[in-house]
Amino acid sequence: MAELVAKNLTVSAGAKAILSDASITLRQGELVAVLGPNGAGKTTLARAMLGVEMHAGSSELDGKPVTSFSPMDRARKIAYLPQIRPLAWPAAVRDVVALGRYAHGAAIGRLKACDAEAVNRSLGACDLHPLADRATDTLSGGELARVHLARAFVAEAPLMIADEPVAALDPRHQFQAMNLLRRYVDEGNGALVILHDIALAARFAERLVWMKNGQILADGSVEETLTETRLEEVYGISARIVETEDGPAIIVRSPARQV
Numbered sequence: 001m002a003e004l005v006a007k008n009l010t011v012s013a014g015a016k017a018i019l020s021d022a023s024i025t026l027r028q029g030e031l032v033a034v035l036g037p038n039g040a041g042k043t044t045l046a047r048a049m050l051g052v053e054m055h056a057g058s059s060e061l062d063g064k065p066v067t068s069f070s071p072m073d074r075a076r077k078i079a080y081l082p083q084i085r086p087l088a089w090p091a092a093v094r095d096v097v098a099l100g101r102y103a104h105g106a107a108i109g110r111l112k113a114c115d116a117e118a119v120n121r122s123l124g125a126c127d128l129h130p131l132a133d134r135a136t137d138t139l140s141g142g143e144l145a146r147v148h149l150a151r152a153f154v155a156e157a158p159l160m161i162a163d164e165p166v167a168a169l170d171p172r173h174q175f176q177a178m179n180l181l182r183r184y185v186d187e188g189n190g191a192l193v194i195l196h197d198i199a200l201a202a203r204f205a206e207r208l209v210w211m212k213n214g215q216i217l218a219d220g221s222v223e224e225t226l227t228e229t230r231l232e233e234v235y236g237i238s239a240r241i242v243e244t245e246d247g248p249a250i251i252v253r254s255p256a257r258q259v
């Protein structure tokens with residue numbers, strides 16, 4: 001059972017703490033959504049959990065410091081979809097997705113049958129077969145976002161951290177991407193997803209982590225943590241939560257105050 005347990009993570013930029021004393025667990029069987037305003041520290045939290053940057057605290061993967069894993073061993077356990085996704089050179093979509101098999105020892109142009117099958121499955125799941133041979137520098141922003149999602153899924157790691165995976169997607173593809181993450185979790189994996197769409201998070205995630213000013217303010221079920229008071233506290237908005245048969249809808253009335 002893969003588990004990432006982070007305790008008291010602190011990250012500073014100069015004299016300022018941009019993440020303070022954050023503790024969080026990601027385990028298989030859970031879809032966790034991290035919410036919070038711009039600059040709240042969500043990306044910093046994700047990077048600290050992965051051991052990319054942390055100045056105090058600990059992050060353990062299956063009981064061992066995450067930093068003690070080689071990049072390849074870590075990638076086999078946790079797929080990471082960063083918010084900023086540089087591509088060194090324009091390559092065919094299929095080849096970029098295949099990069100996600102790196103942790104399995106795959107090399108571009110020399111994919112084993114199991115790697116090629118995984119790439120095909122991932123291309124299909126993300127609606128990318130029609131674009132498989134296109135160069136990535138000819139894609140729209142949303143199409144490229146789906147390529148990166150496919151690249152994360154193709155790793156078939158038991159845990160995934162995805163930083164704003166649906167930000168550039170149209171509603172149909174947002175829904176499809178969240179469905180894919182849900183299915184990935186229902187198949188026994190664990191995902192932590194940074195989102196700005198609160199209703200989407202509430203509909204698909206079982207746990208919501210609310211951040212502001214580098215701190216985790218709340219971590220719990222949708223029922224426990226999604227309240228109008230919380231929206232006011234975290235985002236500084238006056239909003240109404242309306243229960244619908246498809247999950248809660250958030251109606252923003254006005255910015256209540258400066259956050």
Ligand SMILES: Nc1ncnc2c1ncn2[C@@H]1O[C@H](COP(=O)(O)OP(=O)(O)OP(=O)(O)O)[C@@H](O)[C@H]1O
Nearest residue numbers: 013014018036037038039040041042043044045083
């Ligand atoms: N190297 C750095 N030096 C100074 N400030 C930094 C540095 N890295 C991050 N920050 C600041 O830390 C804060 C948290 O950044 P982070 O990217 O984690 O926020 P976020 O919640 O992911 O935001 P967004 O929703 O806008 O992506 C921001 O105010 C950012 O400007």
